[in-house]
Amino acid sequence: MSGGLLASPEPLARRYDLALVDLDGVAYRGHDPIPHAAQSLAGARTAGMRLVFVTNNASREPASVAEQLSGLDIPTTAEEVMTAAQAAAALLRTRLEPGARVLVVGGAGLVTAVREAGFEVVDRADDEPVAVAQGFHPEVGWKQLAEAAYAVRGGAWHVASNLDLSLPTEQGFAPGNGALVGAVQAATGVAPDSAGKPTPAMYRLAVERAGATAPLVIGDRLDTDLAGARAGGYPGLHVLTGVSTARDAVLAEPGLRPDYVGEDLRSLHEAHPAPEPRADGWWVCGDSAARVEDSQVRLDVRGSATVDTVRVVAAAAWESADAGRPVDPDGVPELPVGRH
Structure with a gap:
């Protein structure tokens, strides 16, 4: 682990045997599909990852949720839905x-x-x-x-x-x-x-039902999806397609922090490098580097901001906060990664 983020040299869809997938903000937004969600989830199934859609929505029955997902080109059965x-x-x-x-x-x-x-x-x-x-x-x-x-x-x-x-x-x-x-x-x-997230009850029920040994939580909200993952001891992937932004992740308290960050569900099929600290205080990942000076985040990026930029800023901010030197929220740069 580096800077609180986990490293995965292999795609997450191959590392974990079950994805506990949130709905709104991850698989769809209202009645609209989120770009790349259907193809990414289909690819995860092909890679051997099972899916259970875990939602805080208690108004609909699992069969209704499964029907909506199937209509968005995400074939789903009622048994693959866990509701609040x-x-x-x-x-x-x-x-x-x-x-x-x-x-x-x-x-x-x-x-x-x-x-x-x-x-x-x-x-x-x-x-x-x-x-x-x-x-x-x-x-x-x-x-x-x-x-x-x-x-x-x-x-x-x-x-x-x-x-x-x-x-x-x-x-x-x-x-x-x-x-x-x-x-x-x-x-x-x-x-x-x-009973719902951020308590981990639904995650535990879903894991037990699936008989999984290596589950991964996927969500867009730090205060529910990722907090529930932390509470249950499950690794969590924060996708930047919903409520919580990259900046929110950088400023998150320890109990809300994700283990992985991805722009969208395509990140299931990508390696996840973890930022590495340098002796001069900078954290480095890919073409991005960051450090904290006087409660301000200093950023050095070659080219456009990417998820690697989010990773290094989070690593630098989390290390500083955990050492008793919290970052000034106004000192966190804009991170135009993902769709918010």
Whole structure:
């Protein structure tokens, strides 16, 4: 390991036997495909890497997600999808007996997952549920949130599929499940338990289901995908096609840092060199070099910025921060790599 990044002389699709792939920002953006995603994932399968798509979205059933992916030229079965709804149902099983009543706030994916876990689904606090399972659905409104608040106030266990505050759409970022969960929490004063990323529960379920020995997490968000990878002890690839930018990675706290950085999913088929430190304080990778001086990042790049540039800036910034000399965010140069 150099500068906190891992080196892989061989393509990641050959080094790891399972890819735990996030959806929005990695495989697609809203209803639109992300360039190179379909071809790169097909090539990964050809190289022997299995795929499981792991999403914090709990509103849809796995078959629906698989159908969308297949329509984007990423052939997928329902068994290759792991949703936060399934993780929430698994979390409920750790405390509740089969047949227990659960008030579900969310879409069909969460309703199905809770029922398949052996619980009775209800939609009113008057039904005396012992738990509330809450996941995102665009039609969730005040009435459902109020019923959840009444139940939680009455002692029901509040389980959220995830706590993402924002949700990427074609128009930009909209309120996510975390924002809706926050309304219930504000009304009750009770903090919920969460089953989705950044907790590693879904990753562990997916790895167990696949019987994998060398999984790799792939995501675009440091605070969910990559934080979950760190929490679960899995190596993580940050692709620069979604929410978190290269600059975000450079400034990331240790628990959010990726092990690999790639411009997009083509990076599954590339070697990943790690930056190397020089005696004069510079970190070097390819045609890029960086060091930290007086909390400012100094950069020396021959040609245009590349992923190697991101690697050396991250290595220099992380080393400095870990030594108690954090980089001034205003001292990090623009890194025009990837599509943000």
